[in-house]
Amino acid sequence: MKNTLRHILLAVLIAFVAVGLMACSSDEGEQGENNSETSENNQQEADSSSENEGSFPVTITDDSGEEVTIEEEPEKIISVIPSATEIVFGLGLGDKVVGVTDNDNYPEEVKEIESVGAFELNFEKIVSLEPDLVVADVNNGEAIQQMRDQGVKVLVLGAQTLEETYEDILTVGKATGTTTKAEEIVASMKKDVEEVENVVEDIPEEERKTVWLEIGEELFTAGSGTFLNEMVEKAGGINIMADQDGWPQISEEEVIEKNPDVIFVTYANYVENAVDKVKKRETWQDITAIQEGEVHALNSDITERTGPRITQGLKMIAEILYPEKFNQ
Amino acid sequence: MNGMTGPNQHRKKLIIWIPILLIVLFFSVLFSVSVGSAEIDVITVWLVICSKLPWIGEGIDPSWKDSTETIIWNIRMPRIVLGMLVGSALATAGAIYQGVLRNPLADPFILGVSSGSALGAALVFLFGWHTLLLGKLTLPVVAFVSGLFTLFIVYVLARINHRLQMETLILAGVVVQAFISSMLSLTLALAEEKMQTIMYWMMGSLTLTDWSYNGIVLPFIIVSLIIVTFLMRELNMLGLGEEAAYHTGVSVQKVRLVLLIVASLLTGAAVSVSGTIGFVGLIIPHMIRLIFGSDYRVILPLSVIGGAIFLVGADMIARTILEPRELPIGIITAFLGAPFFGYLLRKKKTNYF
Numbered sequence: 001m002k003n004t005l006r007h008i009l010l011a012v013l014i015a016f017v018a019v020g021l022m023a024c025s026s027d028e029g030e031q032g033e034n035n036s037e038t039s040e041n042n043q044q045e046a047d048s049s050s051e052n053e054g055s056f057p058v059t060i061t062d063d064s065g066e067e068v069t070i071e072e073e074p075e076k077i078i079s080v081i082p083s084a085t086e087i088v089f090g091l092g093l094g095d096k097v098v099g100v101t102d103n104d105n106y107p108e109e110v111k112e113i114e115s116v117g118a119f120e121l122n123f124e125k126i127v128s129l130e131p132d133l134v135v136a137d138v139n140n141g142e143a144i145q146q147m148r149d150q151g152v153k154v155l156v157l158g159a160q161t162l163e164e165t166y167e168d169i170l171t172v173g174k175a176t177g178t179t180t181k182a183e184e185i186v187a188s189m190k191k192d193v194e195e196v197e198n199v200v201e202d203i204p205e206e207e208r209k210t211v212w213l214e215i216g217e218e219l220f221t222a223g224s225g226t227f228l229n230e231m232v233e234k235a236g237g238i239n240i241m242a243d244q245d246g247w248p249q250i251s252e253e254e255v256i257e258k259n260p261d262v263i264f265v266t267y268a269n270y271v272e273n274a275v276d277k278v279k280k281r282e283t284w285q286d287i288t289a290i291q292e293g294e295v296h297a298l299n300s301d302i303t304e305r306t307g308p309r310i311t312q313g314l315k316m317i318a319e320i321l322y323p324e325k326f327n328q
Numbered sequence: 329m330n331g332m333t334g335p336n337q338h339r340k341k342l343i344i345w346i347p348i349l350l351i352v353l354f355f356s357v358l359f360s361v362s363v364g365s366a367e368i369d370v371i372t373v374w375l376v377i378c379s380k381l382p383w384i385g386e387g388i389d390p391s392w393k394d395s396t397e398t399i400i401w402n403i404r405m406p407r408i409v410l411g412m413l414v415g416s417a418l419a420t421a422g423a424i425y426q427g428v429l430r431n432p433l434a435d436p437f438i439l440g441v442s443s444g445s446a447l448g449a450a451l452v453f454l455f456g457w458h459t460l461l462l463g464k465l466t467l468p469v470v471a472f473v474s475g476l477f478t479l480f481i482v483y484v485l486a487r488i489n490h491r492l493q494m495e496t497l498i499l500a501g502v503v504v505q506a507f508i509s510s511m512l513s514l515t516l517a518l519a520e521e522k523m524q525t526i527m528y529w530m531m532g533s534l535t536l537t538d539w540s541y542n543g544i545v546l547p548f549i550i551v552s553l554i555i556v557t558f559l560m561r562e563l564n565m566l567g568l569g570e571e572a573a574y575h576t577g578v579s580v581q582k583v584r585l586v587l588l589i590v591a592s593l594l595t596g597a598a599v600s601v602s603g604t605i606g607f608v609g610l611i612i613p614h615m616i617r618l619i620f621g622s623d624y625r626v627i628l629p630l631s632v633i634g635g636a637i638f639l640v641g642a643d644m645i646a647r648t649i650l651e652p653r654e655l656p657i658g659i660i661t662a663f664l665g666a667p668f669f670g671y672l673l674r675k676k677k678t679n680y681f
Contacts, residue, residue, distance in 0.1 A: 217525060218536065251365040251535075251647050253404065287395075
């Protein structure tokens with residue numbers, strides 16, 4: 001008798017867990033679809049909004065798929081992601097920012113601003129600062145919904161490409177009544193990109209530099225579909241791991257066999273002597289990049305952070321790859 | 329004790345099976361060194377290796393690129409050798425722990441050696457001590473020392489009235505591990521960008537090794553194995569229970585302590601150069617026991633070779649199955665080990681431990 005009861009309880013428990021899991025996974029699926037649709041929406045809306053600068057209320061469908069209506073020009077802004085902080089400051093709204101995270105480091109002023117957490121956000125803090133607008137990223141995940149449940153207005157960004165970075169800047173511009181400034185920034189960024197492309201497009205295929213992107217000492221790299229890969233390709237480089245997706249870990253022998261011309265290390269800001277360590281790897285001494293001293297640290301703040309400085313990062317990469325073409 | 333049928337039974341088994349397993353190991357190594365994500369044909373691979381051997385090597389003219397030689401001799405070979413050493417060490421340590429603690433769930437990590445090592449390694453990463461003191465050997469040395477220090481704490485906790493109860497020892501191990509886990513979690517929470525490096529180390533891997541790593545673990549493993557060869561009979565007696573062992577003239581407390589220290593040395597040496605590679609130390613001794621019976625004079629020597637074969641094979645799969653990607657080796661060890669173990673368990677149908 002006792003045993004049957006236990007079995008029934010167990011069955012019920014399993015059923016609950018199973019249903020829960022299914023519900024979760026279907027949620028995610030829908031969200032994913034919404035994302036891709038809305039990023040297109042963003043662009044269209046942003047394009048048509050340039051005439052009515054500073055007119056509120058505005059309604060924006062953000063990258064979380066939510067329609068965000070902003071009633072009036074936000075006076076207190078919290079940014080919970082460094083790329084958004086750079087966008088907000090770039091739009092000249094620095095004095096309206098009342099909260100940032102510990103991960104923020106640019107511009108210099110952010111260090112004076114109150115922190116609302118690091119990777120984990122402090123909701124009490126956020127609510128107590130009474131922001132008119134919180135700018136977040138899709139990577140903030142569940143925190144976004146939690147803030148919304150507290151009645152905080154959240155605008156979610158989620159750029160994965162250069163093109164989407166422009167959209168994000170325009171979206172923030174629209175939400176804060178600074179559309180003109182946003183368009184200026186985007187125009188100047190596009191000019192940077194064009195400059196690089198003009199130089200790079202004349203380089204014949206056989207003179208293009210091959211690049212190994214090292215994003216972790218354990219030989220993790222950035223493959224196709226990543227922002228870094230896009231940057232390297234735009235800068236005229238050939239990522240030797242472009243045939244892999246995402247962030248794979250690669251066999252050491254593969255890197256040696258592919259023999260890259262240039263090595264970029266992205267973790268030099270938190271690993272001491274990162275570049276030297278790569279140069280000194282005994283097994284890597286036959287690689288062209290090592291022999292020619294072409295191992296460089298990339299500051300991921302300007303090469304991966306999807307903010308206004310990203311095109312400077314692009315220029316920097318291109319100049320490292322083809323110094324003779326740029327310093328004429 | 330179904331394996332102990334005659335006094336010389338174990339010798340016969342060893343005379344037959346050690347050579348067989350050694351041949352299997354030889355071919356696994358040969359096969360493993362011949363495959364990899366770099367496209368190098370098999371003949372070149374063997375020529376490179378032969379050119380490194382004394383006498384034979386002098387007659388071979390290097391007709392290959394320098395990078396080919398680097399890939400074969402300085403990347404694949406040290407990695408395979410490390411796989412053998414770590415596999416042997418973990419399997420032997422697992423067998424000893426299972427015997428001494430008389431617990432089929434015991435594995436090399438049960439007394440907290442690995443979590444101690446992991447915490448040591450995590451702190452090295454967190455504070456960026458990599459190159460302090462000992463250059464690139466800092467990490468393995470710190471991991472090794474902190475692993476053994478953890479064992480010492482467990483031992484002190486478990487030792488009551490100068491006696492060591494096995495149940496108390498396991499409990500102390502669990503408690504110390506829990507405490508260390510919390511400190512490890514704290515380290516991870518504070519590690520920010522370095523979190524990935526620490527997590528990766530904890531998962532265990534044989535990548536990015538070189539000959540020097542083999543050089544540091546080899547002496548520990550050899551010395552430990554030599555000590556173990558003298559204690560295999562006593563390990564059998566411990567299996568009979570404390571009292572029975574005592575009556576056969578075994579100094580139970582002393583033997584246990586020596587065996588635990590040796591097993592922990594083996595574990596510490598393996599963990600310090602490869603992180604915590606799971607499953608090898610649990611599954612290999614069990615497999616050997618299921619196939620060859622429960623005589624430790626058979627289990628230990630065969631675990632040494634079996635562990636080496638298993639880890640070399642698992643690592644080969646980890647680095648080639650999705651090449652040029654690397655997979656964490658722990659995935660492969662569990663994926664291969666668990667079903668095979670299940671099969672053996674069903675086939676045997678006896679209550680064997």
